[in-house]
Amino acid sequence: MRLVTGFVGAVVEAWTELRIHRTRVLLSLVGVGIAIAALTLVAALGGMVQQSQTETFERQSGRPALLSINAYNPTTGDAPDAATMRQAFAAAMERYGIDYSSRVSYGQWRIQLPDGVTDASVTAVDADYGTMHRVQLAQGRWFTDRDELRLAPAVIVNEYLWNRIGAPALASHPTLELPGDPGTTAVIVGVTPSPVYDEWPSLYVLETAYEARQAPGDQQLYGPPNYEAWVPPELADQLTGLVQADIGGSLGEGWEASVSRQDYLAWGGDYDPLLPLKLMVGGVAGLILLLGALGLLTISLVTVRYRIREIGIRRSFGATGGRVFFAVMMESVVATFVAGGVGVLAAVLLSRLDVVREYLLQGAQDTPPFPWEAVAIGLGSATVVGALAGLLPALVAVRVKVIDAIRL
Amino acid sequence: MALLRLDGVARSVQLPDLTTLEILRSIDLEVEVGDHLSIVGRSGSGKSTLLNLLGLLDAPTAGRLFFDDVPLERLRGAARDRRRGRDIGFIFQQFNLLPGRTALENVATPLLYAHDRGFWRRERLAAEMLERVGLGDRLHSFPTQLSGGEQQRVAIARALVRGPRLILADEPTGALDVETGARVMALLDDIAEQSGAALITITHDPNVASLARRHYRLDQGVLTAVATASTGVTA
Structure with missing residues (x-):
């Protein structure tokens, strides 16, 4: 009972004190409120930038953990026959229950544009590649397994190429002429966004369609396909060894398989590529809060000296x-908690502005919601700052000599 | 059983030149429940120091002080603070109302330190007490909106709201004119009598002192009983 009445009584006292001295409190808390808003916003935006960066990394090198698999003859350096390797790879994927896997080949195709024939970069993949690499689409859709059955290959072109052919509506099933022997017509099913620097036509095509159009010297020219598997990060090390041994064994004597992680988390071992960003964000936020806390402490100390008689x-x-x-x-904690709440609210509202989100997310696929960690950091920091800023004034208040205080 | 007992209590302080100043000397006093006594003395006679001792705000340097037969030295720190809050009500010369708070909030403030039902019913109890001192229509007035007499009545209500057994009034009419002072003292005397609390009034005003049933004079730290026509010699 005593604990409850003591706590409630202290909160009531604190609230009354804050209400009475609202001007002073407001002035002292403006700094804290802004600091908390900045801290929360920075933490939240840090999360958004991190998401954007993570997705960029994942587009480039695949989502963790992405195993890159290839095989070779250590004596001659030759790659195994494509069909044999495909079979060995498929068998390994099935054996270890790996649901997402893809072949990846790079090459060039001649394409017919309204103003003539030109070369386009081709990335040939399996349908899983879109998920494994978070391929972003500006329009249309990614490949499905049914696209494998098409006689006219499905392609996904970049925005630059799409604009070159007049940006046709995908609902009208636009096509792309592929001259050659034999020539064929591809159907455009999707469009990937082109950054401003992307001024070269490129397209994705399914590996089966790519292989069907491969000329005899193409594999020599562009190399054999790479094989990729997306596995749970916690199993990556174990599966690396197993898949390597499995494929090597399937290919038979004289062949060796090589399996390695290529996703961004594997780039530096334990190194977190986002660490510099996190440190910078944390440092700025900490500095802002420190300044806010110092301001509050100063005002609290001055104020408590004016209240010695009342304390007596x-x-x-x-x-x-x-x-x-x-x-x-x-008093300090309640005040900073309220200021922190206002600050957090301001941060949430600011972060919802379209202009802020677009700038920071840079087209990230998974737009992260306002992170709860940022709210917790904001309110938690406000409370801690309130407690720290209230500590010295509270010590001063306790040392007040009752007799002297009443006589003032 | 005496509510408050002082046995040879003395209070001295050491001055910067290391000499000792004796403020109170060998004071013996017993206060019973329902007593009303006055202590008269000139400025510097040690009245405030004695009040601080009686209010458990200070400790004697010699002698013993008992509250409810419990020696003061057994009441330490928070226990002494809690005993003071529960059993002693202070009325100050300068009213000492908390600025920026209404009369109701001022009177409810001591109940913030209660740990019984009084804590949860503090606003109602405070309003009732203000009614008793005739300020039922000024519940939401701030100290600056009240006259001196009204402020002292708020202070009286605040001192009594927790139902103390001892009321210590330090120059309760010192900041009031004669007429208002008389009315306030009559009210205080009346309410203290109704509640059964002991009332100790420290004053230099003979008119205020005359309302008490027992009279003491404090002179150079020595407390002596004073005989009056109505009571005879008191001790």
Whole structure:
């Protein structure tokens, strides 16, 4: 009972004190509120930038953990026959229950544009590649297994190429002429966005369609396909060894398989490529908060000296030293908590502005919601800052000599 | 059983030149429940120091002080603070109302330190007490909106709201004119009597002192009983 009444009483005292001195409190808390808003916003935006960066990394090198698999003859350096390797790869994927896998080949195709024939970069993949690499689409859709059955190959072109052919509506099933022997017509099913620097036509095609159009010297020219598997990160090390041994064994004597991680988390071992960003964001936020806390501490210290008489009067009513300490501390904590709440709210509203999100997310696929960690960091920091800023004034308040204070 | 007992209590302080100043000397006093006594003395006679001792705000340097037969030295820190809050009500010369708070909030403030039902019913109890001192229509007035007499009545309500057994009034009419002071003292005397609390009034005003049933004079730290026509010699 005593604990409950003590706590509630201290909060009531703190709230009354804040209400009475609202101008002073408001002035002292403007800094804290802004600091908390900045801290929360920075933490939240840090999360958004991180998401954007993560997705960029994942587009480039695949989502963790992405195993890159190839095989070769250590004596001659030759790659195994494509069909044999495909079979060995498929068998390994099935054996270890790996649901996402893809072949990846790079090459060039001649394409017919309205103003003539030109070369286009081709990335040939399996349908899983889109998920494994978070391929982003500006329009249309990614490949499905049914696209494998098409006689006219499905292609996904970049925005630059799509604009070159007049940006036709995908609902009208636009096509792309592929001259050659034999020539064929591809159907455009999707469009990938082109950054401003992307001024070269490129397209994705399914590996089966790519192989069907491969000329005899193409594999020599562009190399054999790479094989990729997306596995749970916690199993990556174990599966690396197993898949390597499995494919090597399937290919038979004289062949060796090589399996390695290529996703961004594997680039530097334990190195977190986002660490510099996190450190910078954390440093700025900490500095902002420190300045806010110093401002609050100064005002709290000055204020408590003006209240010595009042503290003496309260002691004469039976307020214990502990209660005075807690009440003065609570004033600071309640005030900064409220300021923190306002700051967090401001941060949430700011982060919802389209202009802020677009700038920071840079077209990230998974737009992260306002992170709860940022809210917790904001409110938690506000409370800690309130407690720290209230500590010194509370100590001063406890040391007040009741007799002297009442006589003031 | 005496509510408050002082046995040879003395209070001295050491001055910067290391000499000792004796403020109170060998004071013996017993206060019973329902007592009303006055202590008269000139400025510097040690009245405030004695009040601080009686209010458990200070400790004697010699002698013993008992509250409810419990020696003061057994009441330490928070326990002494809690005993003071529960059993002693202070009325100050300068009212000492908390600025920026209404009369109701001022009177409810001591109940913030209660740990019984009084804590949860503090606003109602405070309003009732203000009614008793005739300020039922000024519940939401701030100290600056009240006259001196009204402020002292708020202070009286605040001192009594927790139902103390001892009321210590330090120059309760010192900041009031004679007429208002008389009315306030009559009210205080009346309410203290109704509640059964002991009332100790420290004053330099003979008119205020005359309302008490027992009279003491404090002179150079020595407390002596004073005989009056109505009571005879008191001790």
